[in-house]
Amino acid sequence: MSLRQFEYAxxxxxxxxxxxxxxxxxxxxxxxxxxxxxxxRELGVELFARTPTGLVPxxxxxxxxxxxxxxxxxxxxxxxxxxxxxxxxxxxxVVAVQMGFGARQLPGALGGLRHRYPGxxxxxxxxxxxxxxxxxxxxxxxxxxxxxxxxxxxSDAHHLGDEEFVVxxxxxxxxxxxxxxxxxxLAGEPWVRFDRGSALDxxxxxxxxTNGPAPATAARVSQTATAVRWAAQGLGVTLVPxxxxxDGHEHLVRPVFPVVSRPVIAVLRPGAGPxxxxxxxxLRKETWxxxxxxxxxx
Numbered sequence: 630m631s632l633r634q635f636e637y638a639x640x641x642x643x644x645x646x647x648x649x650x651x652x653x654x655x656x657x658x659x660x661x662x663x664x665x666x667x668x669x670r671e672l673g674v675e676l677f678a679r680t681p682t683g684l685v686p687x688x689x690x691x692x693x694x695x696x697x698x699x700x701x702x703x704x705x706x707x708x709x710x711x712x713x714x715x716x717x718x719x720x721x722x723v724v725a726v727q728m729g730f731g732a733r734q735l736p737g738a739l740g741g742l743r744h745r746y747p748g749x750x751x752x753x754x755x756x757x758x759x760x761x762x763x764x765x766x767x768x769x770x771x772x773x774x775x776x777x778x779x780x781x782x783x784s785d786a787h788h789l790g791d792e793e794f795v796v797x798x799x800x801x802x803x804x805x806x807x808x809x810x811x812x813x814x815l816a817g818e819p820w821v822r823f824d825r826g827s828a829l830d831x832x833x834x835x836x837x838x839t840n841g842p843a844p845a846t847a848a849r850v851s852q853t854a855t856a857v858r859w860a861a862q863g864l865g866v867t868l869v870p871x872x873x874x875x876d877g878h879e880h881l882v883r884p885v886f887p888v889v890s891r892p893v894i895a896v897l898r899p900g901a902g903p904x905x906x907x908x909x910x911x912l913r914k915e916t917w918x919x920x921x922x923x924x925x926x927x
Contacts, residue, residue, distance in 0.1 A: 636654070641665060645683030674690070723752045723771050725753070730776065730891075730893055731775045734916070738911035739751055742908045772897070776896065785896055785897055792872060798866055799864075804883065805881070810886065815866060820833065821866070823850060848865065857869060872917075
């Protein structure tokens with residue numbers, strides 16, 4: 630197995646076809662197909678299944694690709710370390726965010742980082758839960774992760790602030806007449822929830838069980854922006870971090886009583902360098918407790 634084969638497999642998974650992956654990497658399509666087949670023969674498994682919409686990783690393929698990402702990220706970091714010094718960093722910085730956290734703060738921080746180190750390539754992705762983020766941190770895949778909780782040591786984990794949760798209501802909902810919604814007043818409401826096992830769904834369940842009966846589920850979604858938009862259309866109410874509310878929906882958002890908030894923790898990889906330190910610096914400058922932004926306008 631080679632690092633090049635890992636990169637080819639990851640590209641095929643992202644693009645959904647060998648042809649598109651080959652075009653992206655500027656490689657001949659027959660050569661890439663041959664390398665993928667050779668990799669599957671060596672592993673003794675099928676990494677991709679053919680579907681009407683393209684190539685999709687198999688169950689074992691998804692497990693393999695996670696580990697391949699570890700190897701590729703480590704190799705990129707090694708190349709960047711060899712090529713660049715602290716004053717002119719190059720290479721890839723991989724940042725992961727627990728779904729729904731830092732949606733408003735992270736772009737500004739990354740913009741500041743990119744301005745300071747224009748040679749950096751920044752990759753950002755969302756994960757639904759903190760357990761997977763911690764696993765990726767331990768394996769060295771991530772340079773920095775934002776999450777609501779972690780088990781790392783204080784030198785690796787940095788408390789940035791607290792993210793307050795808000796409820797999103799459909800247009801015309803009677804609770805829009807209040808400045809702060811008592812969660813007990815939402816008993817019996819249908820809820821737009823998140824994927825099972827995700828951190829956001831765990832928060833919603835914990836809050837509602839404490840303040841009333843288990844929620845009736847109207848729908849489950851994988852993205853906070855989708856939950857907000859569906860709630861705005863009256864499909865059900867939802868509970869999201871304040872910073873995750875998309876522009877244009879603020880008039881449908883209210884803080885809740887009792888107040889619901891979670892700490893936002895930045896976790897740096899072991900042996901973090903100047904790029905991670907700079908990003909942490911920019912993140913600390915952002916405002917993390919900003920639910921007042923969603924207060925009803927007079």
